[in-house]
Amino acid sequence: MKIGIVGAGMVGSAAAFSLVMRGVASRIVLVDLDDARARAEAEDIAHAIPFASPARIEAGGYGDLAGASIVILACGVGQKPGETRLQLLARNAEVFRVVVGEVRSASPDAILLVASNPVDIMTQVTLSISGLPAGRVIGSGTILDTARFRWLLSRHLGIAPKSVHGYVLGEHGDSEVLCWSGARAGTVPADSAAEQVGRPITNEVRQEIDDGVRRAAYRIIEGKGATWYGIGAGLSRIAAAIGGDEGAILTVSTVSDVLGVSDVACSLPRVVGANGVTQELLPDLSPAEAEGLEASAAMLKDQVGTLSL
Ligand code: ADP
Numbered sequence: 001m002k003i004g005i006v007g008a009g010m011v012g013s014a015a016a017f018s019l020v021m022r023g024v025a026s027r028i029v030l031v032d033l034d035d036a037r038a039r040a041e042a043e044d045i046a047h048a049i050p051f052a053s054p055a056r057i058e059a060g061g062y063g064d065l066a067g068a069s070i071v072i073l074a075c076g077v078g079q080k081p082g083e084t085r086l087q088l089l090a091r092n093a094e095v096f097r098v099v100v101g102e103v104r105s106a107s108p109d110a111i112l113l114v115a116s117n118p119v120d121i122m123t124q125v126t127l128s129i130s131g132l133p134a135g136r137v138i139g140s141g142t143i144l145d146t147a148r149f150r151w152l153l154s155r156h157l158g159i160a161p162k163s164v165h166g167y168v169l170g171e172h173g174d175s176e177v178l179c180w181s182g183a184r185a186g187t188v189p190a191d192s193a194a195e196q197v198g199r200p201i202t203n204e205v206r207q208e209i210d211d212g213v214r215r216a217a218y219r220i221i222e223g224k225g226a227t228w229y230g231i232g233a234g235l236s237r238i239a240a241a242i243g244g245d246e247g248a249i250l251t252v253s254t255v256s257d258v259l260g261v262s263d264v265a266c267s268l269p270r271v272v273g274a275n276g277v278t279q280e281l282l283p284d285l286s287p288a289e290a291e292g293l294e295a296s297a298a299m300l301k302d303q304v305g306t307l308s309l
Contacts, residue, residue, distance in 0.1 A: 007075030014232025145261030
């Protein structure tokens with residue numbers, strides 16, 4: 001499978017590296033305004049190929065995205081001093097207007113995988129510019145927050161993260177909702193599993209895990225300036241689900257109606273395969289979780305309303 005990546009910064013490059021190490025792509029093309037950066041990243045990552053599956057990775061222009069099954073959008077501009085979040089958003093929306101246009105003409109059949117932040121809003125912007133069906137414009141959304149939740153819960157329980165399930169829904173950001181009511185170890189509700197292994201989920205444990213998920217990005221940014229490995233792995237997980245037509249359930253962002261909020265991009269558990277997102281599965285939520293999810297969706301909808309789409 002050929003995969004294009006626009007934006008060979010930390011996130012785009014980490015995604016490319018993860019795609020190579022997982023053997024998801026046979027060909028990867030990195031496109032960046034900074035061509036020297038794209039070429040250097042491609043060469044560096046290419047040196048990992050002898051330790052992974054056969055693949056080709058190179059830097060290129062938009063024309064080289066022809067025939068790509070997926071194009072990951074990880075490009076964007078950083079916040080200028082004194083700039084508000086909404087001004088930054090407007091500038092990034094302008095970048096996307098150009099980039100998405102170029103990508104659509106070069107590879108009209110590609111599924112677009114949006115990684116740039118604020119990811120839910122950029123997903124909605126991309127859908128609007130691209131004119132694609134909603135299921136073919138997928139934001140990485142809370143795939144990473146869900147991974148953080150499963151990892152922290154698995155550490156507490158002493159059970160492998162692959163056997164621990166729990167979703168983070170809504171915005172990829174401060175208003176996201178950790179769905180404790182549906183958390184499971186195997187098929188056993190997390191609270192019961194925790195009692196059985198002698199590590200009850202007290203209010204304090206719950207608070208610590210909630211904070212560990214919600215504040216993770218802030219802590220990492222404080223220490224190293226940005227986050228990239230986790231999201232890079234999440235992007236390659238989504239690409240693998242598309243490439244393998246897996247029908248995997250992943251918490252990703254697409255535009256749909258979320259509880260009482262119409263036409264908004266935020267994360268729900270969704271079925272991902274060769275045609276992108278084909279189904280969404282709203283889990284049973286506690287009243288507080290449902291309220292939190294609706295508030296998160298409403299907040300995103302308000303923010304999108306400030307942009308002229
Ligand atoms: P992140 O940590 O999100 O990856 P970076 O700043 O490291 O952020 O990467 C963003 C990348 O996007 C940079 O390499 C930048 O050159 C690239 N970029 C910005 N605008 C465009 C654009 N219009 N087209 C292609 N690439 C772009």
